[in-house]
Each structure stands twice: as structure tokens, then as C-alpha cells.
Amino acid sequence: MTAHVKPPGTIAVRWRDNMFDTKVHSAYRDEGDSLLDIVESISNLPLGFETNGCIRINGHEIKREYWHCVRPRVGGNVVTFHVTPGDNKTLQTVAQIAILVASVAISAGALGPVLGPAFAGGTFASISASLVVPVGGSLAIGGL
Numbered sequence: 001m002t003a004h005v006k007p008p009g010t011i012a013v014r015w016r017d018n019m020f021d022t023k024v025h026s027a028y029r030d031e032g033d034s035l036l037d038i039v040e041s042i043s044n045l046p047l048g049f050e051t052n053g054c055i056r057i058n059g060h061e062i063k064r065e066y067w068h069c070v071r072p073r074v075g076g077n078v079v080t081f082h083v084t085p086g087d088n089k090t091l092q093t094v095a096q097i098a099i100l101v102a103s104v105a106i107s108a109g110a111l112g113p114v115l116g117p118a119f120a121g122g123t124f125a126s127i128s129a130s131l132v133v134p135v136g137g138s139l140a141i142g143g144l
Contacts, residue, residue, distance in 0.1 A: 011072045013038055015081035017046050031074045035067040038079070046083045056080050092141050099137035106130040 010028040017023070029038045035055050039045070045053070055062050058078050062070050072079050107130035109121025118125045 009074055011038075011074060011077065011079055013042070013079045013081065015046060015049075018083070032071055035062060035070050035072070035079075039067065039081075045081060048083045049081065052083055054082050056082065095137070095141050099134055099141075102137075103130045103133045106133060 007028055010030055011033070013027045013029060015025050017025075025044065027038075027042050029041065033041070039049075039053075039055070054064075055067065056079070057070075057072055106119075107121070107127050109119065109123075109126055111119035111126060111129060112121065115125075117123075119129065120126065
């Protein structure tokens with residue numbers, strides 16, 4: 001990982017292309033620029049940022065209606081850009097259905113050919129595995 005050297009008198013802005021990406025993009029902007037000025041000056045923000053993006057300073061979300069007047073200062077401020085799914089529940093619904101289908105398939109023995117006869121349909125291992133999937137999936141969906 002390459003360390004970024006922040007030029008003096010600038011604000012560091014960081015973002016990822018998506019929440020699972022390990023690569024962090026960085027840009028440096030002069031103190032005095034508003035958050036809206038910063039957003040408009042960066043051409044490679046993540047897909048969907050225009051509609052579902054949010055900005056946080058030191059972990060605190062700044063509402064979109066204040067972007068034009070909030071001006072981060074140099075000295076300890078961490079400005080991060082995030083893309084949120086918004087209020088659309090379609091992705092969560094589709095994910096819930098996929099978890100249900102996966103759970104049923106696992107309990108019916110879908111893991112048997114991969115993990116051996118212990119995971120054949122109706123065995124203790126396949127039923128246990130099918131119970132773990134909805135728990136883990138629900139926790140993952142909660143993070144959306």
C-alpha cells in the first residue's frame with residue numbers, strides 16, 4: 001500500500017469505489033472549499049454518488065442540504081465520501097429471497113457433493129449449515 005503525503009494547508013478527502021473495495025482513493029483540496037465545491041471538483045467519485053452519496057467529517061454525516069456551506073478546516077479533520085443504497089428496499093428484498101433459496105438448497109443437500117456425505121440432505125450438518133446462512137445473511141443485509 002502506498003502512503004499518501006498530504007500537502008500542507010490542504011484537506012484530505014478519501015473514498016472507495018464500493019464498500020467492499022480495498023483500494024482507497026485520495027484527493028487533496030484547499031481549505032476554504034465547501035463540501036459541494038469538493039464534490040464538483042472530483043471527477044471519479046463512485047457510481048451513484050450523485051444520488052445516494054453522503055459525506056462524513058470525522059465520522060459525522062453532513063446532510064446534503066448543508067454541503068454548500070460546510071467548509072472543512074485543516075487539522076485533524078477526516079473527510080470521507082460514501083455511497084449508500086438510499087431508501088430503496090429492492091436490494092434488501094432480493095437479498096432476503098436469495099438467502100431463503102440458499103438455506104433451502106443447503107438443507108436439501110446442495111453441499112453434499114462439495115463437502116462430502118456428512119452434508120447430504122437431511123443430515124445434522126446440512127440442517128445446521130442451513131440455519132447459519134440466514135443468520136449471517138441477515139447480518140450482512142443489515143449492513144446495507
